[in-house]
Amino acid sequence: MSESSPIFAVILAAGKGTRMKSNRAKVLHTLCGVPMVNYVIDATRPLVPEGLFVVVGHQAELVEAVLPEDAKPVLQEEQHGTGDAVRVALAALEGEDEGILLVVNGDGPLISDKTLGELVERHSSAGVGATVLVAELEDPSGLGRVVEDAGVVRIVEERDATESQRQVRLVNLGLYAFKLSEIRSAIGGLTSENKSGELYLTDVLETIGRRSRAVTYKLKNPEEANLVNDRSQLARAEEILRRRILDTHMRHGVTVRDPASTHIEATVEIGRDTVILPGSLLRGQTSIGTDCVIGPSTDLQDTLVGNGALVEHSVGRGAEIGDRVSVGPYSFLRAGTVLEPGAKIGAYCEVKNSRVGAGSKVPHLSYVGDAEIGAGANLGAGTITANYDGEKKYRTMVKDGVFTGVNTNLIAPVTVGEDAYTGAGSVVNKDVPAGKLAVGAPARAIRESPQRRRKRAGRDGSAKNETEG
Structure with missing residues (x-):
């Protein structure tokens, strides 16, 4: 032959x-x-x-x-x-x-x-x-x-x-x-x-x-x-494969602090200089960029993570985490979540089918579902989107530069305009115009928002300096 x-x-x-x-x-x-x-x-x-x-x-x-x-x-x-x-x-x-x-x-x-x-x-x-x-x-x-x-x-x-x-x-x-x-x-x-x-x-x-x-x-x-x-032989074989996978990642420049407690599936991709901390589980089509810190105790499945991101004590399912994003501890990113570069999702938050704009913050104790959050926004502690009326789900639009006070309830469908501000405990069931402060339950716009006033003051000051110059 x-x-x-x-x-x-x-x-x-x-x-x-x-x-x-x-x-x-x-x-x-x-x-x-x-x-x-x-x-x-x-x-x-x-x-x-x-x-x-x-x-x-x-x-x-x-x-x-x-x-x-x-x-x-x-x-x-x-x-x-x-x-x-x-x-x-x-x-x-x-x-x-x-x-x-x-x-x-x-x-x-x-x-x-x-x-x-x-x-x-x-x-x-x-x-x-x-x-x-x-x-x-x-x-x-x-x-x-x-x-x-x-x-x-x-x-x-x-x-x-x-x-x-x-x-x-x-x-x-x-x-x-x-x-x-x-x-x-x-x-x-x-x-x-x-x-x-x-x-x-x-x-x-x-x-x-x-x-x-x-x-x-x-x-x-x-x-x-x-x-x-x-099943015993299955576990023994999987342990050998798991260690092979970890060794391959480490040889390609990934730091795995505790291989014994780290589980990475065969289909996962990880960039160099990323650190995987103990207790982490990375599954499915998860792809992680360079210079990230993942964990401890983080579970990501079919999740994309950009460069320089931090994800700690959190769960991701079909989410996209952009460059330099911070997530956790103890947050849940559900399918359809997109976090743009520099965004922050803090402690005890849940985000589902929503886009959070560049540099925006959802610092703690919030639920954001079926929403579009613009750039540079800040959602105060306890802010939630009430997206379901018992029959249908609706979207919430939060424009650039919005600031919501603690315990704000956004009753979808609703839009909070650019640079708008909601007072603590507001129940927002009607659109808030751009640059307005809305308070109460139900919330109503009462005057110009603090951030719009600061912007206007900045423009007026610049114009005055140019005139005097």
């Missing part, structure tokens, strides 16, 4: 995973925010496979929904074992007889592209019909044991193993490289004469071994041998 033989990758992802004790297919369980099967798919990509096939079965539609576009799902209508799964995949490869068939279990999220490359290289250089990835483990429980003798490799599933075979610590990791023509020929000879009544892919190894030899390749990095069959 030439070194340039085409590679066809098959991911086995049809099983239910009964030991997970879950209503969800095993390969759909996530590790650091990514479905288990997608880690395996990513590991095959550097080999540039001619075709990438994922055998689906249990909850097929749900599994197909998480697959990347370049992965072609192949349906195994009834789950009769790994041998049947490969048979289904080979049917999808009709007309292809030359090349390498790389078969990988979908429950091995820690496998690396480096290992898969070495497996294929070992297979190609040996010129054999089949190559099996194996590992020697201290605790081989739940895995098939490997017996190799004179070019013949046998895998004995644990449920079918004798007591002496159970003592063997060399195990099968469910990864194989086959000569495509050999696996096509051998797959039809499988039988279900075993305790589970399934077609085991491992049974073809003995057949191929006698015809064109089979060899093993021992895994170099034991971490990658952590297959996931139950």
